[in-house]
Amino acid sequence: MEITSQKTDDGIIIFVKGRIDTTNYNEFENAVNDIFKDDVSQIYLDCSALNYISSSGLRVFLTIQKKMMGTGGKFKLFAMQPSIKEIFDISGFSSIFSIYADFETAKQN
Numbered sequence: 001m002e003i004t005s006q007k008t009d010d011g012i013i014i015f016v017k018g019r020i021d022t023t024n025y026n027e028f029e030n031a032v033n034d035i036f037k038d039d040v041s042q043i044y045l046d047c048s049a050l051n052y053i054s055s056s057g058l059r060v061f062l063t064i065q066k067k068m069m070g071t072g073g074k075f076k077l078f079a080m081q082p083s084i085k086e087i088f089d090i091s092g093f094s095s096i097f098s099i100y101a102d103f104e105t106a107k108q109n
Contacts, residue, residue, distance in 0.1 A: 001016065001017065001018040001019055001020060001024050001027065001028065002015075002016070002017040002018060003015070003016055003017075003027070003028060003031045005031075005035060008042075008044070008107075010041065010042050010107070011040045011041055011042025011043055011044060011073075011074075012035055012038070012040050012042070012043055012044070013044040013045075013046055013103065014031070014032065014035065014043060014044070014045050014046065015046045015049065016028065016045065016046070016047065016049065016050045017049035017050070018049070018050070018051065018052075019050075019051060019052040019053070019054075020050065020052070020053045020054065020056070020057030020060070021052060021053070021054040021056060021057060022054055022056045025054070025056040025057050025059070025060050028057065028060055029060045029063070032060070032064055036067060039071075040073065041071075041072070041073045041074070042073060042074050042075075042076065043064065043068060043073070043074070043075045043076070044076050044077075044078060044103060044106055044107070045075070045076070045077045045078070046078060046079055046103070047077055047078065047079050047080040047081065047084055048078075048079035048080075048081070050080075050081065050084055051081065051083070051084075052083075052084075053084060053087060058087075058091060058093060061075075061077075061093070061097070062093075062096070065096065065097060074098065075097070075098070076097075076098045076099075076100060076106040076109075077097055077098065077099045077100070077106075078099070078100040078101065078102055078103055078105065078106040079101070079102055079103070080099055085099070
């Protein structure tokens, strides 16, 4: 898994490449916790290169969502591959998260 980030005018974009599973979810969680230190109001997660997520990864996503809601911020996912979107649909997470086709759409909403 590779994690990079880029600041935007209203928040930060996190790029994840590879898998988020039981072997590395804590690495992802630590990277996001570092971003929280900057007190961001919007976190955008680019899922275009995310090819697998386990229940451990989903739990981290929920934690991010709760933290952002607690601070009045927003956590937006975009460019989700169909297989990942299916996992979110089956688990019921699609109704919990804001999921968009691309960054521009996420930014506008």
